[in-house]
Amino acid sequence: MKSFAYARAADLETAVQLLSKTPNAKLLGGGTNLVDLMRENIEQPDALVDVTGLPLDRIQERPDGGLVIGATVRNTAVAVHPVVRDRYPLLAQAIVFGASGQIRNMATVAGNLMQRTRCLYFYDHAARCNKRAPGAGCDAIGGFNRMHAILGASDSCIATHPSDMCVALAALNAKVKVVGPNGERTIAFEDFHRLPEDTPHIETDLQPGELITGIEIPPLGFARRSLYRKIRDRASYAFALVSVAAALEVDNGKVRNIRLALGGVAHKPWRATEAERVLAGANAGPESFRQAAEAELAPARGLAHNDFKIELAKRTIVGVLGELAGG
Amino acid sequence: MPSPNQTPKAVPIPPAGSALILLKINGVDRSLSIDPRTSLLDVLREHLSLTGPKKGCNQGACGACTVLMDGQRVLSCLSLAVQLEGREITTIEGIANGELHPLQAAFIEHDGFQCGYCTPGQICSAIGMFQEFQNGLPSAVTGDMAAATIEFSDTEIKERMSGNLCRCGAYVGICEAIHSAFDREVAK
Numbered sequence: 001m002k003s004f005a006y007a008r009a010a011d012l013e014t015a016v017q018l019l020s021k022t023p024n025a026k027l028l029g030g031g032t033n034l035v036d037l038m039r040e041n042i043e044q045p046d047a048l049v050d051v052t053g054l055p056l057d058r059i060q061e062r063p064d065g066g067l068v069i070g071a072t073v074r075n076t077a078v079a080v081h082p083v084v085r086d087r088y089p090l091l092a093q094a095i096v097f098g099a100s101g102q103i104r105n106m107a108t109v110a111g112n113l114m115q116r117t118r119c120l121y122f123y124d125h126a127a128r129c130n131k132r133a134p135g136a137g138c139d140a141i142g143g144f145n146r147m148h149a150i151l152g153a154s155d156s157c158i159a160t161h162p163s164d165m166c167v168a169l170a171a172l173n174a175k176v177k178v179v180g181p182n183g184e185r186t187i188a189f190e191d192f193h194r195l196p197e198d199t200p201h202i203e204t205d206l207q208p209g210e211l212i213t214g215i216e217i218p219p220l221g222f223a224r225r226s227l228y229r230k231i232r233d234r235a236s237y238a239f240a241l242v243s244v245a246a247a248l249e250v251d252n253g254k255v256r257n258i259r260l261a262l263g264g265v266a267h268k269p270w271r272a273t274e275a276e277r278v279l280a281g282a283n284a285g286p287e288s289f290r291q292a293a294e295a296e297l298a299p300a301r302g303l304a305h306n307d308f309k310i311e312l313a314k315r316t317i318v319g320v321l322g323e324l325a326g327g
Numbered sequence: 328m329p330s331p332n333q334t335p336k337a338v339p340i341p342p343a344g345s346a347l348i349l350l351k352i353n354g355v356d357r358s359l360s361i362d363p364r365t366s367l368l369d370v371l372r373e374h375l376s377l378t379g380p381k382k383g384c385n386q387g388a389c390g391a392c393t394v395l396m397d398g399q400r401v402l403s404c405l406s407l408a409v410q411l412e413g414r415e416i417t418t419i420e421g422i423a424n425g426e427l428h429p430l431q432a433a434f435i436e437h438d439g440f441q442c443g444y445c446t447p448g449q450i451c452s453a454i455g456m457f458q459e460f461q462n463g464l465p466s467a468v469t470g471d472m473a474a475a476t477i478e479f480s481d482t483e484i485k486e487r488m489s490g491n492l493c494r495c496g497a498y499v500g501i502c503e504a505i506h507s508a509f510d511r512e513v514a515k
């Protein structure tokens with residue numbers, strides 16, 4: 001690991017100043033992703049600004065029934081929160097389906113959003129990787145790509161975003177609150193993470209000098225009936241091959257409200273807007289669920305080892321919606 | 328609101344090199360001068376000779392380095408010690424209180440280990456796990472996230488302990504030991 005300077009920021013203003021005025025500085029949350037990447041010399045910051053002492057460690061209820069979750073709240077604290085478990089069960093569920101108990105106790109909400117891909121070539125200095133070294137090429141495309149993207153990939157990068165929590169946040173239309181040298185702004189969740197295009201090293205809309213202060217979750221009554229399902233190579237403690245987060249409201253046999261997002265399939269948490277469109281007002285039954293899944297996965301492209309994910313994603317969508325519809 | 332034109336007013340980042348930290352480890356205050364790169368695991372093992380926590384993978388995958396931080400289970404290999412100023416750390420060496428912790432006794436009783444390499448991590452993890460369970464934290468096998476009570480079943484224990492690998496495959500004994508140490512508490 002390269003040597004670095006360390007500072008703990010006590011207030012936001014100091015954190016923003018340290019981050020924007022210290023060359024090659026990075027923020028440090030729980031460290032569960034960054035420390036690992038620094039040890040592998042993939043991340044090489046000259047300075048770390050520790051955000052875990054900032055007053056961003058609270059979950060607040062909004063008068064409208066929504067929530068604001070501070071950036072440094074640990075993942076476990078989100079999953080155990082009574083309001084999250086009651087009003088947004090898919091969020092609690094997505095969190096406990098990720099990593100391990102120990103890691104969830106350390107990981108912060110902002111760190112979870114900013115975690116980097118688990119593409120093995122990204123971790124391997126002997127491999128070519130456009131994300132690690134822009135312009136170098138991508139060894140995953142012709143290599144072993146079982147864990148890689150089927151939607152929204154590019155000729156530059158086929159990596160996936162590994163987060164479970166973010167899939168639920170995408171379905172919930174969350175917003176990311178950030179602050180930087182030019183003040184505060186709020187980013188819609190779907191605009192926060194980017195598709196790879198020809199700049200896979202730029203992963204989010206976060207600008208240099210900006211830091212995440214929290215996540216806003218709008219009220220969503222029907223999310224009380226919601227589900228997160230994760231398909232993986234072993235029963236626990238593995239990244240998703242495919243995952244589905246969904247909330248469904250059925251009225252008189254018809255879909256009244258639907259939210260659907262997929263994980264493990266793209267460079268970003270994938271909000272399934274096409275499937276949602278097909279399902280609006282449709283019969284809440286297996287035929288329309290299958291139609292919606294077909295529509296969402298129509299642009300999917302499989303590679304040598306991940307082709308199976310296309311059908312897997314469709315079936316997981318149908319299964320989850322079927323369970324939510326009570327069938 | 329941060330104003331961009333001011334120079335940083337506080338905590339100028341010290342040059343890379345050494346940092347002074349204060350930690351409470353197994354009830355004893357320790358003041359340490361360390362390189363900021365040092366993980367909590369290396370502080371425990373190399374600086375304080377607390378070799379209970381093990382370095383299995385050093386990348387978050389095995390759980391052998393699990394310790395309790397302010398009562399919560401964490402991975403010491405992914406924690407930078409410099410970040411933990413003022414925290415209270417408990418390792419396996421600090422679990423017994425005059426006599427063995429009930430879970431330590433149960434591990435012996437139920438053959439919760441073979442080589443013992445993963446055991447310090449398993450025991451610290453299970454203690455933290457049980458506290459999470461008592462706090463009402465659901466798991467991936469709980470089903471109803473809003474459930475008021477969760478059964479302390481084999482399935483729950485296995486899922487909640489999945490961050491601790493055992494190369495000897497002592498899982499059956501580990502699960503029995505956890506039941507025998509904690510089932511009584513659940514009933515309370």
Ligand SMILES: Cc1cc2nc3c(=O)[nH]c(=O)nc-3n(C[C@H](O)[C@H](O)[C@H](O)COP(=O)(O)OP(=O)(O)OC[C@H]3O[C@@H](n4cnc5c(N)ncnc54)[C@H](O)[C@@H]3O)c2cc1C
Nearest residue numbers: 029030031032033034098099108111112114163164212387
């Ligand atoms: C073995 C293992 C298995 C895992 N399995 C899963 C899994 O199945 N599912 C899953 O979802 N995750 C999994 N994870 C990943 C885990 O969820 C992430 O490592 C964790 O969420 C990162 O949070 P952190 O606070 O530790 O981030 P850090 O490691 O501290 O930081 C990560 C990134 O976030 C940036 N950052 C931190 N705070 C801020 C802020 N306030 N504003 C802007 N940027 C910030 C940092 O600069 C860094 O780039 C796994 C991790 C490990 C080690």
Ligand code: SF4
Nearest residue numbers: 119129130138157158
């Ligand atoms: S898929 Fe992306 S992260 Fe993986 S090797 Fe290719 S460019 Fe790198």
Ligand code: FES
Nearest residue numbers: 383384385390404
């Ligand atoms: S040594 Fe820390 S998890 Fe393996």
Ligand code: FES
Nearest residue numbers: 441443493494495
């Ligand atoms: S007892 Fe040998 S690794 Fe678990």
